[in-house]
Amino acid sequence: MASSPINWLGARLLSTQDVTPDIRVFEIEPDASVPIPSPGSHIQVVVQIDGRTETRSYSTVGPCNDGRYRIAVKLLSDSRGGSAYMWALKPGARFTIAAARNHFTLGRDSSFYLLLAGGIGITPIYSMALALLERGARFRVLYAARTARDLAFADDLHERLGDRLRRVTDESGDKIDLEAEIAALPSDGELYVCGPIGLLEAVKRIWRASGRPIERLRFETFGNSGAFASEPFTVAIPRLGVTFEVPANQTLLDALQANGVAMISDCRRGECGLCVLPILSADGPIDHRDVFFSDTEKATGKKLCTCVSRVAGGTLTLDTGDRAG
Amino acid sequence: MxxxxxxxxxxxxxxxxxxxxxxxxxxxxxxxxxxxxxxxxxxxxxxxxxxxxxxxxxxxxxxxxxxxxxxxxxxxxxxxxxxxxxxxxxxxxxxxxxxxxxxxxxxxxxxxxxxxxxxxxxxSTVPDFRWNDGTDFVGDGGTFYSLKCDYRLVIDNLMDLTHETYVHAGSIGDENITATPFDVTHTQSTATLTRWMIDIEPPPFWARQLGRPGVRVDRWQIVTFHLPSVVDGDVGVAVTGTGAPQGDRSQGVNGHFLAAITPETDTSCHYFWNFVRNYRRDDEELTRALTLGHVNNGKGIYDQDHVVLEAQQRAIESNPRSPFYNLNIDAGAMWSRRLIDEMIARELAGGHGQVRAAAE
The missing domain is CATH 2.102.10.10 (Rieske [2Fe-2S] iron-sulphur domain)
Structure with a gap:
């Protein structure tokens, strides 16, 4: 549905619970009455990072039908700083959120749903699995993480889903055979993916090769995972005669704007393609974290989505459309 | 809001x-x-x-x-x-x-x-509108799309047929309606108005349908509102003394007026209507005549309601006082509105303010 203007509202942190060594569940009470979020919804949280105000999106976890939001946040050492802000909050803390929206809605017309979660990507998948269970739909959940300890919510899911849940960890050497899983789906089957960009890109490739309708592959990304860790890098724009540093915890887009480069943008999660700039040269590999460009386009290395993508170290030389002289 | x-x-x-x-x-x-x-x-x-x-x-x-x-x-x-x-x-x-x-x-x-x-x-919760299926009862209705009134005004209209005496005089309305008491019953999802007029002279419309000149009849109006916005009116006449009030309608004619009223905005609605009957079911000319009797370029029964309903909405909008006073004849309408209000309240309570966030 077309987005309506964001309605910011105050909220209070009621409680936290660590469900893995680096995943914490936050129970949040909005100041106003809010709709029950449908599975796949996310809320936005206003966070403070090095004195800057930014927003982060977090999927709601579980039904949240008591007027409270529950989200799960993974503490990332190399993150843009949102998770560190969240983890510093203590129960009783007040902050600002935007009520839940859903860009990752669960379909209703498929005969089988395959849900695939990688790591913290379990958050929307968990809610979807519970909804499908309640609906009596046919589905399966594939849940991958590094170690068994990282599989948040897995025990609860296993209790509810039994054999419909498959847990896969790197430490066990187990692997998901994506080709086989996708091939086993009925022709109207749907796949919902939330996880690291590498997993998503692999799934997209296999899905496309299978000839299945592209609209039955559903995914969501908040643009925060890449093929490389987030590192500081240098940006040079010869046309404008500017050079500046992009810290590890800031997006390229924000850094451009902070340094006076006129930009337009909209989604800020690598979907819409409005903040794209041409690449003149790059010292390191471009870490494309968007879902706007196709694999082919990414391979050319000609452009990048500045809201989410980065370069893995060194200097990134860009052009802009600015002809103001 | x-x-x-x-x-x-x-x-x-x-x-x-x-x-x-x-x-x-x-x-x-x-x-x-x-x-x-x-x-x-x-x-x-x-x-x-x-x-x-x-x-x-x-x-x-x-x-x-x-x-x-x-x-x-x-x-x-x-x-x-x-x-x-x-x-x-x-x-x-x-x-x-x-x-x-x-x-x-x-x-x-x-x-x-x-x-x-x-x-x-x-x-499975689609309203029971089986009389409209074209099987036991036949008839071809129509729709007033974008009728310029709050959909609840149509429900009010149908749940109190006293108005027939004044709005539909000369066809289905007569003094017998206003002179006869009625009962209102209700459940968690329905409100029913029942009025039996015993041993009366049939009004012109029903006299023609029955086709037995000179007989006196028992006339019934059993109008049921189904939450949130469907009304079924079981109406008809039977030769008086033949047991219609006790359940034997064999000496009579039976119709249902059907209404599915869909809110368009707060002040307009789509009024799907039909009048179906269980007599002379193969008589297509009668079907056409009945349809025309209801809606006919301003001259039908429902055209008369249309004029009243839109005028009422305009009056509500231009009138600064609290819109209505109520009479005892409004019991059926008021039970219907109460059920609607309760359903809205349940919906708001269940959804913490509104329905779930839909896809955006």
């Missing part, structure tokens, strides 16, 4: 007669939501939000390609589930690009749409 909503959203509402939805795009506003309707190649009806995800141009201004709708502005394509399947000038599709897809059921010769939370749409 949501607290002021006058209609529940988690309900099935009539959107069109089945024959009105075909292989082209038709638009309808229901509960304040613009919807585009069309029939897929497999014959099923699809209903989508009538606003392109991209720039909100009504999709009803676009065109159908197979089972999908192509926006008439920049060519974005949406499938019957509301998902975008094509975006211009890029090799990928923005995964957020969806329009709301509405649950649809075709039943009782009408297309019903669920404007609320799709997850709650249960086809």
């Amino acid at each position: 949501d607290n002021a909503r006058s209609y529940p959203l988690n309900a099935w509402y009539a959107a069109a007669w089945v024959q009105e939805v075909g292989r082209s795009l038709s638009k309808r506003k229901i509960c304040g939501q613009d919807i585009v309707l069309y029939r897929r190649t497999d014959g099923e009806v699809a209903a989508l939000e009538d606003a392109c995800w991209h720039r909100l141009l009504p999709l009803s201004l676009g065109f159908l390609r197979g089972d999908e709708v192509v926006c008439g502005y920049h060519g974005l394509v949406f499938n019957p589930a509301g998902r975008c399947t094509y975006m211009p000038a890029q090799q990928t599709i923005n995964p957020s690009a969806c329009v709301k897809a509405y649950p649809v059921v075709e039943r009782h010769r009408l297309v019903w749409i669920w404007p609320g939370d799709p997850a709650l749409a249960d086809p």
Whole structure:
């Protein structure tokens, strides 16, 4: 549905619970009455990072039908700083959120749903699995993480889903055979993916090769995972005669704007393609974290989505459309 | 603002007669939501939000390609589930690009749409409108689309047939109605008004239907409101003394006036109506005559209601005082409104302020 203007509202942190060594569940009470979020919804949280105000999106976890939001946040050492802000909050803390929206809605017309979660990507998948269970739909959940300890919510899911849940960890050497899983789906089957960009890109490739309708592959990304860790890098724009540093915890887009480069943008999660700039040269590999460009386009290395993508170290030389002289 | 909503959203509402939805795009506003309707190649009806995800141009201004709708502005394509399947000038599709897809059921010769939370749409809760099926009872009705009044005014109208005496004098209205007491009963989802007029001279319309000149009749009006906005009026006459009040209607004629009233906005509605009968069922001329009797270029029974209802809405809007005073004759309407209010309150309480956040 077309987005309506964001309605910011105050909220209070009621409680936290660590469900893995680096995943914490936050129970949040909005100041106003809010709709029950449908599975796949996310809320936005206003966070403070090095004195800057930014927003982060977090999927709601579980039904949240008591007027409270529950989200799960993974503490990332190399993150843009949102998770560190969240983890510093203590129960009783007040902050600002935007009520839940859903860009990752669960379909209703498929005969089988395959849900695939990688790591913290379990958050929307968990809610979807519970909804499908309640609906009596046919589905399966594939849940991958590094170690068994990282599989948040897995025990609860296993209790509810039994054999419909498959847990896969790197430490066990187990692997998901994506080709086989996708091939086993009925022709109207749907796949919902939330996880690291590498997993998503692999799934997209296999899905496309299978000839299945592209609209039955559903995914969501908040643009925060890449093929490389987030590192500081240098940006040079010869046309404008500017050079500046992009810290590890800031997006390229924000850094451009902070340094006076006129930009337009909209989604800020690598979907819409409005903040794209041409690449003149790059010292390191471009870490494309968007879902706007196709694999082919990414391979050319000609452009990048500045809201989410980065370069893995060194200097990134860009052009802009600015002809103001 | 949501607290002021006058209609529940988690309900099935009539959107069109089945024959009105075909292989082209038709638009309808229901509960304040613009919807585009069309029939897929497999014959099923699809209903989508009538606003392109991209720039909100009504999709009803676009065109159908197979089972999908192509926006008439920049060519974005949406499938019957509301998902975008094509975006211009890029090799990928923005995964957020969806329009709301509405649950649809075709039943009782009408297309019903669920404007609320799709997850709650249960086809088994489509209102019982079986008299409209064209089986035991026959008749061809119609629709007042965009009738300029709050849908509850139509319910008021149908749940108190005292108005027949004044609005429909000379056809179905006479003094016997106002002179006869009535009973109102109710359940958690229905309100029923029952009035039996025993041993009376039939009004002109019913005298013609019965076709037995000179006899006196027992006349009944058993009008049931079904939450949230369907009314079934079981009406007829039988030769007096032949046991109709006790259940033997064999010496009479029976019709049902049917109304499915769909809120369009707070102050307008779509009024799907039919008058069906169980006598002379093969008489197509009678069917046409009855339809014309109800709606006929301003001269039918429902045309008379139409004038009253729209005038009433205009008066409410221009009148600063609290809109109504109530009489005892309003009991059926007031029970209906109470059930509606309770349903809205349950919906708001269950959803912490409104229905679930839909796809955005």
